[in-house]
Amino acid sequence: MSGLTWMPGWELLERIKTKELSPVEVVRHYLERIERLEPDIHAYITVDGEGALKQAKAAEEAVMGGADLGPLHGLPISIKDLYNTTGLRTTMGSALFEHFVPDYDEILVERLKKAGAIIIGKTQTPEFASFDRTVTPFTEECMNPWDLKRSSGHSSGGAGAAAAAGMTPWAIGSDGGGSTRNPAAYNGVVGFQPSAGRIPMRNPVSMPSSSAGPMTLHVRDAAAIIQAIAGKDPRDPSAIEEASPDFLGELDKGISGLKIAWTGDWGVVPEEDAAVTELVRRAVLRFSEAGAAVEEPSIVMPDEETTHKVFTFIAAIGGGRLSMWESFTAEQLKLLTPRNQAMIAMAKDFKPDAKAMRGALEYRAILHQWMSGWFSQYDLICTPTAGRIAPIVPEDKYASPYDGIYAERSGVNHLYIANALGLPAISVPCGFSDGMPVGMHIVGPRFSDTLVMRAAQAFSQIQPWMDRHPVIAGGINE
Numbered sequence: 001m002s003g004l005t006w007m008p009g010w011e012l013l014e015r016i017k018t019k020e021l022s023p024v025e026v027v028r029h030y031l032e033r034i035e036r037l038e039p040d041i042h043a044y045i046t047v048d049g050e051g052a053l054k055q056a057k058a059a060e061e062a063v064m065g066g067a068d069l070g071p072l073h074g075l076p077i078s079i080k081d082l083y084n085t086t087g088l089r090t091t092m093g094s095a096l097f098e099h100f101v102p103d104y105d106e107i108l109v110e111r112l113k114k115a116g117a118i119i120i121g122k123t124q125t126p127e128f129a130s131f132d133r134t135v136t137p138f139t140e141e142c143m144n145p146w147d148l149k150r151s152s153g154h155s156s157g158g159a160g161a162a163a164a165a166g167m168t169p170w171a172i173g174s175d176g177g178g179s180t181r182n183p184a185a186y187n188g189v190v191g192f193q194p195s196a197g198r199i200p201m202r203n204p205v206s207m208p209s210s211s212a213g214p215m216t217l218h219v220r221d222a223a224a225i226i227q228a229i230a231g232k233d234p235r236d237p238s239a240i241e242e243a244s245p246d247f248l249g250e251l252d253k254g255i256s257g258l259k260i261a262w263t264g265d266w267g268v269v270p271e272e273d274a275a276v277t278e279l280v281r282r283a284v285l286r287f288s289e290a291g292a293a294v295e296e297p298s299i300v301m302p303d304e305e306t307t308h309k310v311f312t313f314i315a316a317i318g319g320g321r322l323s324m325w326e327s328f329t330a331e332q333l334k335l336l337t338p339r340n341q342a343m344i345a346m347a348k349d350f351k352p353d354a355k356a357m358r359g360a361l362e363y364r365a366i367l368h369q370w371m372s373g374w375f376s377q378y379d380l381i382c383t384p385t386a387g388r389i390a391p392i393v394p395e396d397k398y399a400s401p402y403d404g405i406y407a408e409r410s411g412v413n414h415l416y417i418a419n420a421l422g423l424p425a426i427s428v429p430c431g432f433s434d435g436m437p438v439g440m441h442i443v444g445p446r447f448s449d450t451l452v453m454r455a456a457q458a459f460s461q462i463q464p465w466m467d468r469h470p471v472i473a474g475g476i477n478e
Contacts, residue, residue, distance in 0.1 A: 005033060016059075022056075031047070031049050071115050153182045184385065188470075217466055269301075272387035
């Protein structure tokens with residue numbers, strides 16, 4: 001059974017449908033692996049062993065009974081503990097919700113279940129996905145399976161670590177400013193952020209900067225997940241109205257004839273590790289082997305400070321964080337982590353009036369025009385996902401692992417611009433530095449989700465990464 005750990009999800013699905021594998025034995029395998037590795041990695045907040053086995057038995061009966069099977073039938077998946085799951089606690093990483101059990105599923109969870117996926121557990125997230133480490137007040141920190149002294153990233157570190165360690169074949173994270181892509185790079189997995197509005201939500205936002213996204217070992221698996229959860233829903237008026245593209249059907253069409261731009265710094269991002277930047281640059285140049293033209297133009301982001309402030313403004317207003325804070329009592333506010341308490345203190349003088357909103361939208365339009373100019377010349381833009389490898393975790397539970405210039409957004413300073421503009425973007429493993437994974441970041445124009453995935457798939461064939469895994473807990477990597 002050890003061969004199941006690193007078997008692609010799409011292959012597990014095929015073997016389940018042909019009765020070569022049972023959903024029960026697959027789920028048991030991953031539950032046993034979680035039991036062995038969780039004491040070292042802490043990727044999960046909640047593991048639903050009993051519920052997962054119950055779902056697996058029903059899935060097995062459906063296979064044996066010849067029932068019509070969903071596209072994800074019988075395969076276990078973990079969900080970032082930011083999304084509601086009926087009857088399974090959803091903490092959002094906060095002591096305020098440590099024992100909260102919702103009575104409804106988020107739309108993406110509904111769709112995963114309808115497709116036949118089995119929810120195996122909820123992965124770690126910092127409180128309200130707002131900290132640069134994946135740790136909560138009531139859990140031990142999620143560590144990086146490649147080096148248990150290092151961070152698993154933020155804020156989908158639990159999902160990234162679980163996928164990298166083979167504690168789930170598939171994982172769902174979220175990305176409000178790089179939160180699937182940063183931990184994907186640090187843990188050596190795929191992390192995809194679709195175009196804003198591609199994945200509908202029960203609590204939509206007027207200016208979406210955040211989206212759910214898959215975190216997997218294989219690009220094809222990420223495409224299978226998006227295929228199952230994308231598409232409009234009447235409960236989310238901000239969802240994309242057009243029919244979702246055929247992610248799996250488009251995946252292997254290649255990138256011959258495309259023009260790809262490389263920038264190591266958007267013209268303004270301070271370099272953190274020259275070796276990492278150069279490693280990614282060399283990897284991007286390999287796209288020429290798949291028939292693409294790679295160029296290195298001078299791309300300079302307009303006014304990086306203002307860009308980040310506007311992104312933060314839009315995320316805070318559109319994401320509803322300010323209104324959520326206002327709903328808490330004084331006693332509840334005392335239970336929040338230092339990070340969120342500090343953000344609330346700063347927000348006291350933050351007045352999102354009509355003038356401020358208009359200014360943010362006007363600057364966002366300028367940023368959109370600037371980016372559209374580059375996409376009129378290039379099909380895709382590539383950058384490092386993170387300008388460094390995963391940092392060492394400080395002893396203080398709530399200390400930042402970053403220091404120096406732009407420390408407050410180190411690890412995501414290549415990434416948040418895609419959130420500010422609602423662009424599809426993906427991180428794929430592209431090499432190692434000091435034994436730690438490094439990620440390549442591929443960004444495309446709005447609605448070019450399948451093109452971004454095609455490029456990631458093409459790179460996975462030029463420079464495969466799927467046969468290299470972390471050695472965990474004294475050598476357990478089978």
